[in-house]
Amino acid sequence: MDQIIVGNGSNEIVELLVRTFLFPREEAIQAFPSFLVYEKVVKGAGGEMVFVPLKELKIDLEGILDKISPETKIIFLTNPNNPTGLGIEEEEMREFLRTVPEDIIVVLDEAYIEFAKGSGIADGRDMIDLHPLLLVMRTFSKAYGLAGLRIGYGFGSKILIDYMNRVRQPFNVNMLAQIGATAALDDEEFLSRTISVVNEGKKYLYKELEKMGLEYVPSVTNFFLIKVGKARDIYERLLKKGIIVRSMEAYNLPEYIRITVGKMNENEKFILSLREVL
Numbered sequence: 001m002d003q004i005i006v007g008n009g010s011n012e013i014v015e016l017l018v019r020t021f022l023f024p025r026e027e028a029i030q031a032f033p034s035f036l037v038y039e040k041v042v043k044g045a046g047g048e049m050v051f052v053p054l055k056e057l058k059i060d061l062e063g064i065l066d067k068i069s070p071e072t073k074i075i076f077l078t079n080p081n082n083p084t085g086l087g088i089e090e091e092e093m094r095e096f097l098r099t100v101p102e103d104i105i106v107v108l109d110e111a112y113i114e115f116a117k118g119s120g121i122a123d124g125r126d127m128i129d130l131h132p133l134l135l136v137m138r139t140f141s142k143a144y145g146l147a148g149l150r151i152g153y154g155f156g157s158k159i160l161i162d163y164m165n166r167v168r169q170p171f172n173v174n175m176l177a178q179i180g181a182t183a184a185l186d187d188e189e190f191l192s193r194t195i196s197v198v199n200e201g202k203k204y205l206y207k208e209l210e211k212m213g214l215e216y217v218p219s220v221t222n223f224f225l226i227k228v229g230k231a232r233d234i235y236e237r238l239l240k241k242g243i244i245v246r247s248m249e250a251y252n253l254p255e256y257i258r259i260t261v262g263k264m265n266e267n268e269k270f271i272l273s274l275r276e277v278l
């Protein structure tokens with residue numbers, strides 16, 4: 001129990017961590033592009049975010065180690081990463097955690113880890129003894145489909161959890177969310193069905209995109225990137241057809257859209273619409 005903390009979504013865990021540990025002018029490091037919330041929270045606390053560009057779309061762990069300075073307090077690693085859908089492999093992660101200085105907090109944001117099972121991607125549960133200040137974050141918003149209930153959790157270093165619990169509101173997670181989350185943990189059938197719908201969907205979408213001659217980034221998550229040229233235009237034209245994708249301009253990938261894999265009828269509708277729009 002003293003190695004676990006729950007939050008109003010894993011977003012709240014990011015807020016709690018930063019509020020508890022990061023002082024003004026201290027630094028955090030993250031890959032770019034990656035989840036956009038860390039930067040907002042760090043800046044909001046008066047800290048500085050240091051960005052390390054992806055290397056061939058993968059998180060550059062060596063580049064992150066190179067950016068460590070005396071001001072560095074927190075390193076955020078999104079594994080698998082959003083928006084690329086690519087992950088850090090187990091051995092690579094072990095090596096990184098053994099190398100990071102012991103007084104830096106390392107956050108492994110595993111919001112999409114359930115989709116990556118069996119892919120060789122590092123699993124934070126096997127890593128908690130490798131670094132004294134490690135916090136792994138997970139959520140019920142993705143594979144469990146409970147985003148609207150707002151519940152996520154963190155686990156790892158006792159000392160981190162202890163301090164965050166002192167700063168946390170006493171009733172930060174509502175009762176309905178707690179009941180939903182515990183029921184979801186027992187509903188293994190729903191989780192495995194979700195994962196197989198996503199995997200079948202990816203197979204179909206990849207095949208159709210190949211037929212269209214479009215490049216995509218094979219992912220271990222429930223979303224992936226497609227190179228479409230002017231992503232903003234494609235996004236707007238798809239929107240008029242009732243399909244919401246994300247244009248990746250804000251992530252400095254202006255030629256890419258990111259799509260979330262849907263149910264088969266939705267995937268088919270997407271492919272039809274994408275053909276029309278292109």
Ligand SMILES: Cc1ncc(COP(=O)(O)O)c(C=O)c1O
Nearest residue numbers: 009010011035082111139141152
């Ligand atoms: C990488 C990553 N981490 C965390 C979150 C936050 O999820 P939640 O606050 O719903 O748990 C998201 C949501 O988009 C995400 O993409």
